[in-house]
Amino acid sequence: MSRFLANRFTYMDAYIPGEQPSDMEYIKLNTNEMPFPPPDKVTATVKAELDKLRLYPNPDGIRLVKRLAEFYKVKPENVIIGNGSDELLAFAFLAFFEGGVAFPDITYGFYPVYAKLYDVPYQEIPLLDDLSVNINDYTAIGKNIVLANPNAPTGISLGLDDIETIAQSNPDHVLLIDEAYVDFGGSSAVKLTQRHENLLVIHTYSKSRSMAGARLGFAIGAASLIEDLNKMKYSFNPYNVNRLAQVMGEAALDNDDFFEEKRHEIVAVREYTKEKLQEMGFILTDSKANFLFCKHPDIGGFELYSKLKEKGILIRQWDKPRISDYVRITIGTKTQMDALLTAVEEIIMRKKL
Secondary structure (H helix, E strand, C coil): CCCCCCHHHCCCCCCCCCCCCCCCCCEECCCCCCCCCCCHHHHHHHHHHHHHCCCCCCCCCHHHHHHHHHHHCCCHHHEEEECHHHHHHHHHHHHHCCCCEEEECCCCCHHHHHHHHCCCCEEEECCCCCCCCCHHHCCCCCCEEEEECCCCCCCCCCCHHHHHHHHHHCCCCCEEEECCCHHHCCCCCHHHHHCCCCEEEEEECCCCCCCHHHCCEEEEECHHHHHHHHHHHHCCCCCCCCHHHHHHHHHHHHCHHHHHHHHHHHHHHHHHHHHHHHHCCCEECCCCCCEEEEEECCECHHHHHHHHHHCCEECECCCCHHHCCCEEEECCCHHHHHHHHHHHHHHHHHHHC
C-alpha cells in the first residue's frame, strides 16, 4: 500500500470475490452465476441502444423503474435501480446505519466490509449450531439489521412471519433484507414493504435473471427510504446504471416465463445433486438458493476445493473456523453437476483407501 492511504483503511480487509482463473477452462461452480444465458429477446434489445452510447443514460431509469413497480405491484416511488445490488447495499450502509447495524456472523462477506469502509459500528450475531438464524436474536434489539434471505453461504431461508416479527419489533430502525437468491425457493418480503416503513428489500439481476455481467440491481421500500437512497446515488454517481443494462432489465421482465423455466430447472438439479451428495455421506444445509452448502466427515473443505480445482472444477471455500470444513457449490447444468459428482466420488473413494 502507499504511504498516502488514509490511516483508517490501513488494516481493512477488502471483499474478495470468487476467483476467475484463466489458466485453463474450468467448470465454474464458485460464484453462483446462472449456467444459462438470457434469451435472445433480452440481448437483442441492446442493438437499438448502441447508437445512443454517446449519450448519458437516463439517471432515474424511469422506464425500468416503472416496469419493476408494475411487476412487483408497488408504485414507482417505491423503487430504485442500482449498479448491481452491491451498490444499493453500499448506499443503504451510508444512508441508514450511522448508529450501527447487526447481521449474522456467517453471511455475505460484503456486510462487514461496508461497515468498516463507512465507519459503521457493527455487531455480528452468531448463527445457531445448525447455521440457521435465530429470530429471537433480532427481535426488539433496537438496532438496524441486515439479513440475507436466503442466507449466503448457507442457503437457509427465513419465513415471512419471522421477517415481519423482526420488522415490527424494531420500528425505529431499518431492516434490510437482501434477496439475491430468493427466486430459487425463498419467500420475498416485497409485499411486506407496504406495511412496514422500516423494511427495505434488495434484489439483483445477477442470479435468477442470468445478468451478472450487466451489473443491475434494485431496491423496493417505502417512498421515504427510496428518496434517501436516491440522495446517496445523486451524491455519488447519477448515471450509475448504463443504457444497455436498463433496456435489458426491461426485456428480462417481459420474458419472465423463460427465467421461471430456468429457475425451476436449477431447483430440480439442486435437489438431484443434494440427494447424490447425501448418498456419498455429505452433510448439507436446507438450501433454498442456487447453491449447496455441505461438508463431508472424511475430507476438509480446503482439501476438497483444492482437489476439485486440480480436476478443473471450481467451488468456494472459506477459512472461517465455523465453516472451514464446508464448501459452497453453485448449481450448474445437470451435465456440469454430473461431472462434479463423478469427481467428488473419485476424491472421496481415494481418501478412504
